Amino acid sequence: MKVAVIGVGSTKFGEHWEKNLRQLAIEAGTKAILDAGIRGRDIDAMYLGNMSAGRFIGQEHVAALVSGELGLTIPAVRVEGACASGGLALRQGVFSILSGQHDIVLVGGAEKMTDVMTDGATSCLMGAADQEWEAYYGVTFPSLYAMIARRHMFEFGTTREQMAKVAVKNHHNGSMNPIAQFTNEITVEDVLNSPMVADPLTLYDCSPITDGAAALIICKAELAKKYTDNPVYIIGTGQASDTLALHDRKSLTTLDASVKAAQKAYKEAGITPKDIDLAEVHDCFTIAEIVATEDLGFCKKGEGGKLLDEGVTNIDGKIPINTSGGLKAVGHPVGATGVKQAVEIVLQLRGQAGKRQVKDAKIGLTHNVGGSGATAVVHIFSR
Amino acid sequence: MGHESSVPLFWRLIKPRYQLIGTKCKTCGNVFYPPKYLCPVCRKEGVLEDIKFKKTGKILTFSIVRSAPTGFDKETPYAVAIIELDDGPKLTSQIVDWKEDDLKIGRRVEACFRRIYTDGEEGIINYGLKFRPV
Amino acid sequence: MIGIVGYGGHIPRFRIKVEDIAAVWGADPNSIKNGLNIEEKSVPSIDEDTATISVEAALNALKMAGIDPQDIGAIYVGSESHPYAVKPTSTIVGEAIGCSSEFTAADTEFACKAGTAGIQMVMGLIEGGYIKYGLAIGADTAQSKPGDALEYTAAAGGAAFIIGKKDIVAEIEGTYSFSSDTPDFWRRDTIEYPSHGGRFTGIPAYFKHVIASTEGLMKKLSLKESDFDYAVFHMPNGKFPLKAASILGIDSKKLTPGFVVKKIGNTYSGSSLLGLAATLDVAKPSQRILLTSYGSGAGSDSFSIKVTDLIEEKRKNVKKIQEYIDNKEYVTYSQYTKLRGKI
Numbered sequence: 064m065k066v067a068v069i070g071v072g073s074t075k076f077g078e079h080w081e082k083n084l085r086q087l088a089i090e091a092g093t094k095a096i097l098d099a100g101i102r103g104r105d106i107d108a109m110y111l112g113n114m115s116a117g118r119f120i121g122q123e124h125v126a127a128l129v130s131g132e133l134g135l136t137i138p139a140v141r142v143e144g145a146c147a148s149g150g151l152a153l154r155q156g157v158f159s160i161l162s163g164q165h166d167i168v169l170v171g172g173a174e175k176m177t178d179v180m181t182d183g184a185t186s187c188l189m190g191a192a193d194q195e196w197e198a199y200y201g202v203t204f205p206s207l208y209a210m211i212a213r214r215h216m217f218e219f220g221t222t223r224e225q226m227a228k229v230a231v232k233n234h235h236n237g238s239m240n241p242i243a244q245f246t247n248e249i250t251v252e253d254v255l256n257s258p259m260v261a262d263p264l265t266l267y268d269c270s271p272i273t274d275g276a277a278a279l280i281i282c283k284a285e286l287a288k289k290y291t292d293n294p295v296y297i298i299g300t301g302q303a304s305d306t307l308a309l310h311d312r313k314s315l316t317t318l319d320a321s322v323k324a325a326q327k328a329y330k331e332a333g334i335t336p337k338d339i340d341l342a343e344v345h346d347c348f349t350i351a352e353i354v355a356t357e358d359l360g361f362c363k364k365g366e367g368g369k370l371l372d373e374g375v376t377n378i379d380g381k382i383p384i385n386t387s388g389g390l391k392a393v394g395h396p397v398g399a400t401g402v403k404q405a406v407e408i409v410l411q412l413r414g415q416a417g418k419r420q421v422k423d424a425k426i427g428l429t430h431n432v433g434g435s436g437a438t439a440v441v442h443i444f445s446r
Numbered sequence: 447m448g449h450e451s452s453v454p455l456f457w458r459l460i461k462p463r464y465q466l467i468g469t470k471c472k473t474c475g476n477v478f479y480p481p482k483y484l485c486p487v488c489r490k491e492g493v494l495e496d497i498k499f500k501k502t503g504k505i506l507t508f509s510i511v512r513s514a515p516t517g518f519d520k521e522t523p524y525a526v527a528i529i530e531l532d533d534g535p536k537l538t539s540q541i542v543d544w545k546e547d548d549l550k551i552g553r554r555v556e557a558c559f560r561r562i563y564t565d566g567e568e569g570i571i572n573y574g575l576k577f578r579p580v
Numbered sequence: 581m582i583g584i585v586g587y588g589g590h591i592p593r594f595r596i597k598v599e600d601i602a603a604v605w606g607a608d609p610n611s612i613k614n615g616l617n618i619e620e621k622s623v624p625s626i627d628e629d630t631a632t633i634s635v636e637a638a639l640n641a642l643k644m645a646g647i648d649p650q651d652i653g654a655i656y657v658g659s660e661s662h663p664y665a666v667k668p669t670s671t672i673v674g675e676a677i678g679c680s681s682e683f684t685a686a687d688t689e690f691a692c693k694a695g696t697a698g699i700q701m702v703m704g705l706i707e708g709g710y711i712k713y714g715l716a717i718g719a720d721t722a723q724s725k726p727g728d729a730l731e732y733t734a735a736a737g738g739a740a741f742i743i744g745k746k747d748i749v750a751e752i753e754g755t756y757s758f759s760s761d762t763p764d765f766w767r768r769d770t771i772e773y774p775s776h777g778g779r780f781t782g783i784p785a786y787f788k789h790v791i792a793s794t795e796g797l798m799k800k801l802s803l804k805e806s807d808f809d810y811a812v813f814h815m816p817n818g819k820f821p822l823k824a825a826s827i828l829g830i831d832s833k834k835l836t837p838g839f840v841v842k843k844i845g846n847t848y849s850g851s852s853l854l855g856l857a858a859t860l861d862v863a864k865p866s867q868r869i870l871l872t873s874y875g876s877g878a879g880s881d882s883f884s885i886k887v888t889d890l891i892e893e894k895r896k897n898v899k900k901i902q903e904y905i906d907n908k909e910y911v912t913y914s915q916y917t918k919l920r921g922k923i
Binding site for chain 2: 186193194202207213258308326
């Protein structure tokens with residue numbers, strides 16, 4: 064256990080008409096700094112996950128922008144891996160501490176998506192797919208995951224109702240999360256009857272377009288107790304890549320990058336999936352959560368849908384998934400998501416998750432995916 | 447003018463897109479479409495040459511896009527699919543000339559030449575292959 | 581012997597019925613149908629245009645010809661609805677069908693006879709020994725002003741012909757043209773829809789040129805009506821070609837296989853060429869076909885075409901024009917206006 068999380072912070076996720084990217088990033092950053100009880104000058108470096116400020120707001124060089132706004136002159140790096148940018152930023156931060164170069168690091172994730180119109184956002188997000196061979200033909204992210212869903216239904220008999228239950232569960236969890244974009248409870252009928260976005264996925268199968276930022280203060284494990292009585296340790300990290308285009312994958316129903324990333328993290332932590340008490344997985348679309356539970360080893364391939372029928376992944380179930388409300392209910396400001404997932408796990412392991420608290424949460428997992436599965440990064444946390 | 451209006455970006459891929467020309471590795475025999483510039487199997491031992499694929503295949507999976515990205519809004523709803531060519535490679539494109547029961551996993555399709563994307567009223571017209579049921 | 585080495589066509593799937601257009605404008609569908617002798621017309625998909633239609637037709641022609649596209653030395657695409665006002669359709673076709681870079685190309689315009697003019701140009705290059713094979717295409721996605729009479733007939737489609745001297749399925753025995761400055765139908769630059777001279781488009785325009793060109797061809801080649809088994813005239817509607825046949829003393833039955841206008845409308849530069857392709861689909865060896873195109877502005881190109889023994893074998897594996905005509909799906913007037921970009 065060489066790295067600890069000593070501070071967390073997050074903005075509310077939603078449509079922030081009055082806040083720009085730098086305001087959101089600073090808000091999350093200062094919350095984490097205050098939560099850790101450190102001073103700004105204690106920070107040695109910053110890693111910021113952000114997918115596409117260039118296309119959404121015409122701004123590149125965002126890490127320098129944010130560190131400047133924080134009044135810091137530390138090394139600041141923007142990390143990008145599409146929707147996995149936040150998780151990747153965390154991993155880079157962890158490595159910088161393990162390397163001995165830095166003792167205390169600020170890991171952030173931020174995205175400002177609502178300054179463009181919906182069709183513009185849909186196009187920007189397609190930057191995470193193959194521009195020349197997928198986006199060129201008018202494919203969208205909902206349709207890529209819809210194609211995965213169609214195949215999963217064909218190969219394993221997964222049903223629309225099972226997919227809908229992911230959204231229902233996550234909205235229920237989100238209703239108890241003060242930072243969530245959506246706090247309304249929904250039903251399976253609501254999901255099935257909402258407007259079709261890309262057959263068979265409806266509006267409620269899809270995570271929304273969101274503004275938001277989240278941040279962590281991580282440090283060398285030996286320093287943790289100096290700042291908090293309640294440190295959470297990062298005991299495993301894993302990452303893997305796969306072909307960018309969905310059509311080049313070996314399987315259309317498994318994200319091999321998720322499988323490999325998880326295996327590495329489990330190995331490093333010296334545990335198996337059975338030891339995980341709760342997980343934040345990448346539910347950009349309802350089918351993605353079902354596939355993730357299989358890829359992360361919580362059930363056999365093809366049985367992810369059944370978990371929803373049996374309530375296994377509810378807060379009071381055997382393996383609670385997305386107690387925060389997931390990407391679906393909390394929202395998905397792309398670069399921030401991976402960091403927000405870590406914030407949720409840390410809160411849960413500290414016992415600070417309020418109404419969402421999982422009893423006796425000791426070991427938690429975050430799973431963050433880029434695009435249709437070309438990047439996957441997994442972290443394992445422990446009390 | 448961003449990449450959506452780029453002339454060289456689209457011109458460069460005319461041959462592979464219009465004629466379904468991919469690459470074949472002479473060392474391991476694997477074929478690739480879209481074309482690969484380095485054999486991902488052999489890497490430095492790979493020697494790639496052009497190969498033209500037959501324009502027939504079958505649907506592996508599909509969806510219907512109803513919420514379009516910029517530039518495709520007049521075309522919704524349109525069908526997209528991952529197609530497995532008879533010669534092996536899998537690619538992504540649109541399905542055209544379809545009726546309800548044509549959108550099935552396993553349905554046989556053939557390539558046809560269509561407009562893909564028009565850059566407004568003044569920009570160039572980008573063509574390519576879409577697939578229709580046979 | 582110079583002739584057609586391979587041919588092929590393409591007609592988009594969508595159709596709109598005369599009665600569905602008439603209903604919008606409060607016109608009597610029966611009098612339109614009887615007056616124009618047409619039932620429905622073809623409508624292109626939102627992603628089809630003259631270039632895509634030309635490519636599909638050319639690929640069919642190439643399949644029949646069985647030649648290496650790299651041996652094509654010239655490509656001419658005739659249309660009044662080229663996708664670009666400046667940037668040739670013919671090079672898009674060349675790239676799409678796998679030609680080399682060693683070909684000459686140009687787009688032609690002469691209302692509905694731009695395609696047949698291309699055939700003559702290619703014939704000249706071949707006879708002159710400059711090229712081995714030439715590709716001539718006539719294709720259009722015709723536009724018409726909403727509410728105008730032309731709305732019932734302006735359609736989309738095209739046909740491609742590979743001309744050469746080797747393994748021909750039909751010999752081109754000769755060609756004759758008749759041209760003049762006759763402004764019967766025109767469209768000014770930057771104006772969206774064409775205009776026409778109403779009844780002036782008949783006798784002084786269509787009939788004058790079609791008759792003169794046909795008679796000129798027959799005189800030049802010393803052929804009579806009875807020497808032809810089939811006849812194809814440009815089909816702006818279903819009445820004009822029948823009247824032309826009657827004036828020329830040609831039995832109207834000879835027009836039947838090529839009479840595509842009734843079910844697909846007037847495909848402009850594709851019209852007479854699709855009619856020729858449909859006729860070649862059923863013609864037998866040594867039968868003779870008369871082809872006379874017509875382009876407003878005005879002019880006609882006539883050809884005498886004699887089918888060879890090779891046709892039955894070579895046309896076997898290529899989609900027939902009748903298959904394209906039969907493969908259809910109807911659209912409503914509002915869908916039609918969306919597809920044609922009028923709304």
